[in-house]
Amino acid sequence: MAETTYLPGLAIRGSDSLGSDSLDSPRHSVVVRITHWITAATFVALVVSGVAILIAHPRLYWGDTGGVGTPSLIDLPIPFMIGHSGWGRYLHFLSAWICVFTGLLYTIYGLLTSHVGKNLLPAKADLAWGRIWRLVWNDLRLKRPAEKEALAYNVVQRLTYLAVVFVLFPLIILTGLAMSPAVASVVPLLREGFGGQQSARTIHFFIAVALVLFVCVHVLMVCLAGFTNRVRAMITGHTLTGKEPS
Amino acid sequence: MSDRLSRRKLLTTGLAAAAGASGLGIAARLADRYGLIPPDDGGIYGVGETMTYAAQRLLTHHTLAREYTRSDISKIAPVKGEAPQNETYQRLLAGGFVDWRLKIDGLVARPSFFSLAELKRFPAESHIYHQACEEGWSFIAEWVGFPLSYILSLVGVLPQAKYVVFFGFDTNFDAVDKRTIKGKWNSIDMADAWHPQTLLAYGMNGQESLPPGHGAPLRVRIPRQLGGKSTKYLSWITLTDTVKDIGQGFGAGGVERGFSWYAGI
Numbered sequence: 001m002a003e004t005t006y007l008p009g010l011a012i013r014g015s016d017s018l019g020s021d022s023l024d025s026p027r028h029s030v031v032v033r034i035t036h037w038i039t040a041a042t043f044v045a046l047v048v049s050g051v052a053i054l055i056a057h058p059r060l061y062w063g064d065t066g067g068v069g070t071p072s073l074i075d076l077p078i079p080f081m082i083g084h085s086g087w088g089r090y091l092h093f094l095s096a097w098i099c100v101f102t103g104l105l106y107t108i109y110g111l112l113t114s115h116v117g118k119n120l121l122p123a124k125a126d127l128a129w130g131r132i133w134r135l136v137w138n139d140l141r142l143k144r145p146a147e148k149e150a151l152a153y154n155v156v157q158r159l160t161y162l163a164v165v166f167v168l169f170p171l172i173i174l175t176g177l178a179m180s181p182a183v184a185s186v187v188p189l190l191r192e193g194f195g196g197q198q199s200a201r202t203i204h205f206f207i208a209v210a211l212v213l214f215v216c217v218h219v220l221m222v223c224l225a226g227f228t229n230r231v232r233a234m235i236t237g238h239t240l241t242g243k244e245p246s
Numbered sequence: 247m248s249d250r251l252s253r254r255k256l257l258t259t260g261l262a263a264a265a266g267a268s269g270l271g272i273a274a275r276l277a278d279r280y281g282l283i284p285p286d287d288g289g290i291y292g293v294g295e296t297m298t299y300a301a302q303r304l305l306t307h308h309t310l311a312r313e314y315t316r317s318d319i320s321k322i323a324p325v326k327g328e329a330p331q332n333e334t335y336q337r338l339l340a341g342g343f344v345d346w347r348l349k350i351d352g353l354v355a356r357p358s359f360f361s362l363a364e365l366k367r368f369p370a371e372s373h374i375y376h377q378a379c380e381e382g383w384s385f386i387a388e389w390v391g392f393p394l395s396y397i398l399s400l401v402g403v404l405p406q407a408k409y410v411v412f413f414g415f416d417t418n419f420d421a422v423d424k425r426t427i428k429g430k431w432n433s434i435d436m437a438d439a440w441h442p443q444t445l446l447a448y449g450m451n452g453q454e455s456l457p458p459g460h461g462a463p464l465r466v467r468i469p470r471q472l473g474g475k476s477t478k479y480l481s482w483i484t485l486t487d488t489v490k491d492i493g494q495g496f497g498a499g500g501v502e503r504g505f506s507w508y509a510g511i
Contacts, residue, residue, distance in 0.1 A: 056381040056382055057382030057383050059382075059383075064318070064386065066383060066384060067320075067324045067379075067384065067385055068324060068383065069322045070320070085380055085505075087291075089506055090294065093294045093297075093298050096294075097294050097298070179511065180511045181469065181471060182305075182471065183302070183305075184312065185310055185311045185312070186306055197378055197384055
């Protein structure tokens with residue numbers, strides 16, 4: 001008993017064994033938790049290194065080619081800063097490899113277990129515009145979700161996560177590969193399918209922006225739903241449902 | 247119960263880690279044997295770099311970069327950097343490179359010198375391909391010259407050669423101690439060296455000579471890598487089994503400035 005007062009982890013376990021099961025509900029499996037945090041870390045590294053690569057030439061083009069003196073699609077309002085794409089590329093590819101393997105592990109796990117089917121695929125009845133709009137409206141007003149909503153994703157969360165996992169991530173990997181001159185020599189259709197090397201670069205940029213926006217909203221929603229409790233759930237796998245979200 | 251479970255978990259994790267580590271060890275030895283490890287394989291970044299290089303080497307052995315048509319040629323062929331300002335280069339440039347010689351030596355049967363006129367008598371080829379700079383811009387241009395493989399066959403490559411190293415007039419390649427060589431020297435592996443699209447170019451976009459900024463009198467073109475690999479202002483080509491004793495030993499001057507050796511990305 002004396003020990004539990006020193007170790008908060010054991011204290012939580014202790015309350016569970018006393019039978020008050022509403023205090024400690026299982027939330028995220030160990031694979032989801034590990035892949036979540038590795039993806040989070042590599043995503044930060046990919047964004048930082050991606051910016052380092054981008055600022056060497058902060059202009060976006062469409063088609064096969066583009067450079068100073070040719071018409072651009074978008075001129076980002078930042079100066080040309082060369083000299084960072086060296087370490088930028090080293091870090092970008094190292095984190096990309098880890099991110100891709102982690103993503104593959106997560107996707108295979110999610111499809112083989114009930115994770116994607118049960119936790120991410122929305123119920124048909126939930127796919128109604130009225131319901132979706134109400135949820136989005138609640139989020140826009142920054143309305144705190146009810147406590148029981150912490151136990152399962154709503155339809156908007158499900159659709160968002162599905163889009164991130166099965167649309168945005170595959171697209172950002174493919175556009176990244178399409179920029180590689182070596183990969184383009186293996187699968188020329190990949191580069192041509194996106195409209196050329198510069199188009200692939202432009203699409204890569206916009207998907208990155210979409211993913212950064214997703215992360216911003218994701219973190220905001222986590223704060224709204226109770227930062228400590230939600231982050232605890234993603235670390236320990238359990239959520240405290242009997243307490244006020246802190 | 248949970249105690250025993252966690253012990254079992256610890257054991258399995260330990261065993262998996264050990265298997266993983268020895269698996270990595272075997273993979274590393276195999277990779278080295280089949281030339282899948284780049285010279286800049288050190289440190290944490292070296293792990294990602296080795297993965298990229300090994301994966302692309304396995305996939306790209308016989309693949310070709312896309313060849314475009316004349317109508318695809320970009321109106322502007324941007325120049326990165328300036329032609330060397332040193333006295334030797336400027337003198338050769340002023341003389342139309344008549345006194346220039348390409349030296350090719352190292353692990354070859356017949357070390358040789360070639361004049362520009364001699365090189366231009368080699369069977370010429372023209373290639374129109376896309377080239378991206380590591381900064382992000384790109385262009386399509388036509389390059390005229392001869393395959394590197396042609397001159398390699400002429401001088402006879404010894405079987406132990408693993409790299410072709412290029413030195414231009416923007417390096418201090420004539421340094422007595424090769425470890426002090428700095429600048430934009432570069433090297434490629436034998437897969438790229440024998441690749442049919444790897445070109446030694448002396449002309450571009452309909453011009454018989456390269457404009458100085460584009461690398462006159464002779465430059466490399468490696469279409470399956472970023473433009474930075476395509477060494478300009480060539481003076482000396484050497485074949486070697488190791489790049490450890492040139493510059494800081496990473497296979498390219500650029501690595502010393504933070505850029506990866508392999509640029510297939």
